Amino acid sequence: MTLLSIVIPCYNEERNIRLGALENVAHFMNKKKYPWEVIIVDDGSTDGSISLIDLYLKEHKHFKKILLSHGGKAAAVTAGVLQSCGKYILFTDLDQATPMTQIDLLLPWFDKGFDIVIGSRNNKRQGAPIFRLAMARGFIYLRNMILNLGITDTQCGFKAFTKQAARTVFPKLRVFNR
Known part of the structure; x- marks a missing residue:
């Protein structure tokens, strides 16, 4: 199997x-x-x-x-x-x-x-541009405020x-x- x-x-x-x-x-x-x-x-x-x-x-x-x-x-x-x-x-x-x-x-x-x-991709990712990291964190914060799913990275x-x-x-x- x-x-x-x-x-x-x-x-x-x-x-x-x-x-x-x-x-x-x-x-x-x-x-x-x-x-x-x-x-x-x-x-x-x-x-x-x-x-x-x-x-x-x-x-x-x-x-x-x-x-x-x-x-x-x-x-x-x-x-x-x-x-x-x-x-x-x-x-x-x-x-x-x-x-x-x-x-x-x-x-x-x-x-x-x-x-x-x-x-989850929320651990520190080497090589990602600072702007992308900031945008990702902002999106995660906003999504968690609205949906409160308890999942840190729904898009992974x-x-x-x-x-x-x-x-x-x-x-x-x-x-x-x-």
């Missing part, structure tokens, strides 16, 4: 793929002793992403691909989550704004009984679910078009 499914939405990510984003995922996950899979969901890319993914899949048996017409990130994540077979399902961005190493921090929370674990693209939680939540998600 697959322990971890990693869903990675992709839209015009040729540059990040060429810079080694998929290699980073494989390099990290190949060290793991548990069964895993990576599902790349291409959301109608118009650059060279698909051909690079196809080349990559030929050499990496743990990687799979789903092709969609351009429906947006939510549609891509949902498609990947619903086709995953892991006990735990993580989705993350291909640009790896949150490094793959953070998986090791998320998984132990499931052993403590959590069904959903949400990553690094979220994990038990299979049961994912199968309960994701079929109910709806995307509203303008």
Whole structure:
């Protein structure tokens, strides 16, 4: 049984793929002793992403691909989550704004009984411009004042679910078009 499914939405990510984003995922996950899979969901890319993914899949048996017409990130994540077979399902961005190493921090929370674990980028991030950091902090403060969710980073693209939680939540998600 697959322990971890990693869903990675992709839209015009040729540059990040060429810079080694998929290699980073494989390099990290190949060290793991548990069964895993990576599902790349291409959301109608118009650059060279698909051909690079196809080349990559030929050499990496743990990687799979789903092709969609351009429906947006939510549609891509949902498609990947619903086709995953892991006990735990993580989705993350291909640009790896949150490094793959953070998986090791998320998984132990499931052993403590959590069904959903949400990553956070609120720790100090090296290299981020001061203006971006200030804007991010302001947004977080404003969001917390209004919504009071108790979640420090709702926009972090690094979220994990038990299979049961994912199968309960994701079929109910709806995307509203303008």
